[in-house]
Amino acid sequence: MADCLFCNIVEGKIPARRVYEDERTVAFEDINPQAPTHVLIIPRKHIAGLKEAGEPDAELLGYCQLVAAKIARQRGIEQGYRTVYNVGPGAGQSVFHLHLHLIGGRDLRWPPG
Ligand code: 5GP
Numbered sequence: 777m778a779d780c781l782f783c784n785i786v787e788g789k790i791p792a793r794r795v796y797e798d799e800r801t802v803a804f805e806d807i808n809p810q811a812p813t814h815v816l817i818i819p820r821k822h823i824a825g826l827k828e829a830g831e832p833d834a835e836l837l838g839y840c841q842l843v844a845a846k847i848a849r850q851r852g853i854e855q856g857y858r859t860v861y862n863v864g865p866g867a868g869q870s871v872f873h874l875h876l877h878l879i880g881g882r883d884l885r886w887p888p889g
């Protein structure tokens with residue numbers, strides 16, 4: 777989608793600090809990190825968010841989680857990290873291209889705010 781920020785990052789039209797990419801996903805550093813590791817894992821395919829995803833997207837959603845686990849392993853933060861989808865404005869979703877937050881590298885409290 778031409779006017780989607782994260783589609784533009786996928787296409788390289790907007791710069792981002794990429795940490796991983798493959799044929800289905802791109803992962804890059806969050807511009808406003810909330811922890812020492814704060815990486816966003818996104819599908820190359822435009823999906824607005826989790827509630828807009830359908831059953832054909834099930835494998836892709838699971839794959840994003842596995843990419844997050846791979847990055848966490850590479851960074852040595854497996855003592856404790858979190859993968860999060862913010863779903864809808866009430867949960868803080870501000871970019872409407874599906875993105876999985878990988879947050880770690882510090883103690884994480886529960887429940888999140
Ligand atoms: P949300 O609030 O939608 O769950 O997460 C959006 C995330 O995207 C936020 O954590 C925000 O800091 C990040 N973000 C917004 N714009 C940009 C950008 O242009 N580049 C990068 N790397 N991250 C961004």
Ligand code: ZN
Binds near residue numbers: 777780784822872
């Ligand atoms: Zn998009």
